Amino acid sequence: MPSARADTPRKGTVTQRAIERIRAMIAEDLLEPGERLPTERELAARLGISRSSMREAIRALTVLGVLEARHGSGIYVTQLRAGDLLETFGVVADLSRGPRLMELLEVRRVLESAATALAAARITPGQLAAAERHLSAMDATDDPDELLAHDLAFHREIALAAGNETLAAILEGLSCRTFRARILRGHQGEGAVERTRREHAAIHRALTARDPEAARAAAAAHVAQVEEWLRDRPFP
Numbered sequence: 001m002p003s004a005r006a007d008t009p010r011k012g013t014v015t016q017r018a019i020e021r022i023r024a025m026i027a028e029d030l031l032e033p034g035e036r037l038p039t040e041r042e043l044a045a046r047l048g049i050s051r052s053s054m055r056e057a058i059r060a061l062t063v064l065g066v067l068e069a070r071h072g073s074g075i076y077v078t079q080l081r082a083g084d085l086l087e088t089f090g091v092v093a094d095l096s097r098g099p100r101l102m103e104l105l106e107v108r109r110v111l112e113s114a115a116t117a118l119a120a121a122r123i124t125p126g127q128l129a130a131a132e133r134h135l136s137a138m139d140a141t142d143d144p145d146e147l148l149a150h151d152l153a154f155h156r157e158i159a160l161a162a163g164n165e166t167l168a169a170i171l172e173g174l175s176c177r178t179f180r181a182r183i184l185r186g187h188q189g190e191g192a193v194e195r196t197r198r199e200h201a202a203i204h205r206a207l208t209a210r211d212p213e214a215a216r217a218a219a220a221a222h223v224a225q226v227e228e229w230l231r232d233r234p235f236p
Helices: 011-027 040-047 051-063 089-095 098-122 125-139 144-161 165-174 177-187 192-208 212-231
Strands: 067-070 074-077
Touching: 011 040, 011 051, 040 051, 051 067, 089 165, 098 144, 098 165, 098 192, 098 212, 125 144, 125 192, 144 165, 144 192, 192 212
Parallel strands: none
Antiparallel strands: 067 074
């Protein structure tokens, strides 16, 4: 005869069911972006799930950017923007090593070259000027922190200029500050800074010329150079 323990659903399974039920409520417009959730007690009773599992489900969906806790007010559905939902994506880049890291760089090369090609066709004069300011700032400093800040901002401007919020959010994760800082530390002393400046200048020229294919090639070459450098080295 099966034991009572064997007949009892695992807590993780119940919590997963709670997560799926809340997601379904959002997908079916029973809960809309910006709307306050019913209380934990009300949700648990409505969905037939224990309060402890409901609490864990809400916590998990908050980490994922689907829900947000407002102090003294309750739990709300976020606006469900791509940036909210993909905010944790950078953790993957931070923690990856070896083959998985090379896979991520390959993904970044594909997506960043596509975004840069789109940006060449769509970038506004203001966005182009902002990218140029970051390019000039990188040329004017050798301070690693300043270089990193303007490097990230340069690529962020281009991703936003592509006009695709989801693509920009994914690239933001793949290009997170911690990941870039570790690359920069390991890359210094090998002429990498000057090489990066040249690669950024090539990207900017293609954007200025509004040449999508040149922009795609310049961005792909920029990421491929990092891939090549990392391929035979342990990640710093």
